[in-house]
Amino acid sequence: MDLDAVTKQSALHAKPDGLTLQYGTAGFRTKAEHLDHVMFRMGLLAVLRSKQTKSTIGVMVTASHNPEEDNGVKLVDPLGEMLAPSWEEHATCLANAEEQELPRVLLDISEKAAVNLHQDAFVVVGRDTRPSSEKLSQSVIDGVTVLGGQFHDYGLLTTPQLHYMVYCRNTSGRYGKATIEGYYQKLSTAFVELTKQAFCSGDDQRTLKVDCANGIGALKLREMKHYFSQGLSVQLFNDGTEGKLNHLCGADFVKSHQKPPQGIEMKSNERCCSFDGDADRIIYYYHDADGQFHLVDGDKIAALISGFLKEPLLEIGDSLSLGVVQTAYANGSSTRYLEEVMKVPVCCTKTGVKHLHHKAQEFDIGVYFEANGHGTVLFSKAAEMKIKQLAEELEEDKKRKAAKMLENVIDLFNQATGDAISDMLVIEAILALKGLTVQQWDALYTDLPNRQLKVKVADRQVISTTDAERQAVKPPGLQEAINELVKKYRLSRAFVRPSGTEDIVRVYAEADSQQSLQNSS
Template sequence: MGRKFFGTDGIRGRTNEAPITAAMALKVGQAAGQLALRGDHRHRVVIGKDTRLSGYMLEGALEAGFTSVGVDVTLVGPMPTPAVAMLTKSMRADIGVMISASHNPFEDNGIKLFGPDGYKLSDEDEEELERLLEAEPVLAPSDKIGRVKRIDDVKGRYIHFAKATFPDRLRLDGMKIVIDCANGAGYNVAPAVLWELGADVVSLGVEPDGTNINKNCGSTHPQAMQNAVVEHGADIGLALDGDADRLIVCDEKGTMIDGDQLMALIAKRMQADGELKGDAVVATVMSNMGLERCLKETGMGLTRTKVGDRHVLKEMRRSGCNVGGEQSGHIILSDHATTGDGLLAGLQVLAALVEAEQPASKLLRQFDPVPQLLKNVRFKGGDPLAADSVKKVIEAAEKDFGSSGRLVIRKSGTEPLIRVMAEGDDSEQVTRWVDEICASVEQATA
């Protein structure tokens, strides 16, 4: 069945343009509410959001949708996506909703859904939702309409949960940490966790105004974090994205460290402690070949999936692995969480730093990356990858790389972009083929 509404990470788009409208959010609430009506107990949904202005509109519409089909609503306000997943499970809700467009600008928004186990909905459930969205909702009788309440202690619950994932024997005393919360969902919890663990905290991106989420801050714009680390003489910098499920790090010199390096560090540490499951890390096709070689040196494997943390998590659950993620900084530690959590990943990096008693610049660079280049080509419609001219260039590139390199060319699941990535030991070869493929895609869309 083709997907009309759901992409790689829920429903996402420009606010007040289909499908991200109040009318659509009402329908999502009704459809998801009907999906949750299993069993004869009183049903409940947990709804969280990031700091976008449009979150108020979508929250109200979802609230109306859920209550209209007989589901009680618990509002938790601005909270990280992984916190909403955790709360859905711990509060025994039937479904959880996060209103966020993650790292996208404030004009965009999205709706992510979690099942009662805290995991994102299965493909089967999303397909059923697609069907329900186009069907007439079954409204509750007047005396069965859902009730709404707001929970005020969720901040404390998540802070306690996050701190519990940090080793009891360790503290962050004497460590200066810059944390950039992207003016997003983690602004009121992430700095508190670090401070309570003993760190000297320099907070950035903690003054959301509804329109400044991800604006020149956070994991997609890390320059502010890098500059602050150098300016304040900090030991490390952590940057989250708008819904705090992604982490990017810089060392004490302001040098960037991506998700591949962090996964290597965390996996090695867990392997040494006998905590790594499955003898492998699960990552996507975008992860660097250097990560694969690094893990192999210590007896670990790398299992690759399609892009998207839902695909990573699906493989982790299938194979029994407990470390996985994406180069972009979505890191899933399934012993603690059911989805990517930037703060929890950051705490594991900090624990390794405390134990090693080494500067971040020495510890965090676990391998030398293979030359890799990613470029995006925007398109207006159609399928440029189906054009014969594009196919021929791709075939020529694959033949030229042979076994010494890789190509990953795909449509973005959240934006009208073709993503072209190549990597190999010869950087000039990588650049040449990425440029040629991008040019062929542009000509096919002209």
């Protein structure tokens, strides 16, 4: 490690005095103008992590659904998963070190994490469409090169595409080809195979309107749509040619305002969906014949998918375990539906994909979705092998068909992380195979009316929670006050937690009717 070179280069990416940031739920996120030094340092850290794991590490420059002026960065671990928690701490230390402390902190991390500094390092970099992203990703690359790491800059990518690239590179191509073309091919082939058996319904059924949040999703979906056009025709809105990123559009806007985005024309009963700014979340919605807006969120996506998976699993007759992972934000109706009607086990974890992902790995087939539309389905290695084997071996036609279908489903889901494009194709395949309209899907259960608020407080850390964030332990009296309110209304539930990505406290409440909800919130 040439620490003199690091010090010299770092001076070109100097940290503003006194600025402290934390590696949160989704990496570092703040105004883009404050991030240059963080990017350089994350380039350094990615090299150390790569040396330590002897694997390719990813660095993604994005602030997802946050405003265009913001930006952010997160590291992607070898199997495409989020950075390990102990390294989140290293990331925070490194980002906050004053200039003169930088060499010492780098040495400290190397020592604590037992990094073999003679090992080679390889880092892949991706970025979203924000005006600040190109320059910031160059700062990441400066950090990588000054520590002697090699890199590949993928340029513009969705966040899940970068996770996919990392996963491919660390599994010697077994997961797929680590190119954008490889990603398109893998997903489209699985989609086309899967939908071959679908009853050919009218053109209306095969058309989907997509609000791309004026982000990277638009670019990538436009490139990709030709690959699967025989099975699905997508119409792009908010494609970035005019509007501002995430402004009055995108999955986060639609979910939190419970209304359609601007810039999309919706006819009654037409199926529409929204991606977020880096295309790792997806939300569906429609207007009914009376012009009423209906949101079909991540919970309903989980319900659709787990219902769909149950049938072929039963058919192949193997006792592979299927489970669903949610967070406290899951609508109470969805949890009840999954447990009581679908009869699948449901777990609740803390907010943030890494928690859900981790829990989902405990099942042979783990379905995980946040209500806001971030999620995927994970298949254990054992489940994948079993399904592949059955797809080849089974004599009986029906069973083999079921195993083949599952095989394509495995390929269609992004196993590294939630992916709006991949989830969209899975959902569209299921709707086509089952001959379901968006209204029929929506009718699986009725959401309890719910509301989510953001509250600015002086110090959000005065609130601490337990029981997967559903109970407040501090400050004293808060939980008792919530209990008092909640017990007055039927099927009601409420909780308060500090956000892991914004300087605010989030308040959530749901109840059996709009009236009860308004009274309680």
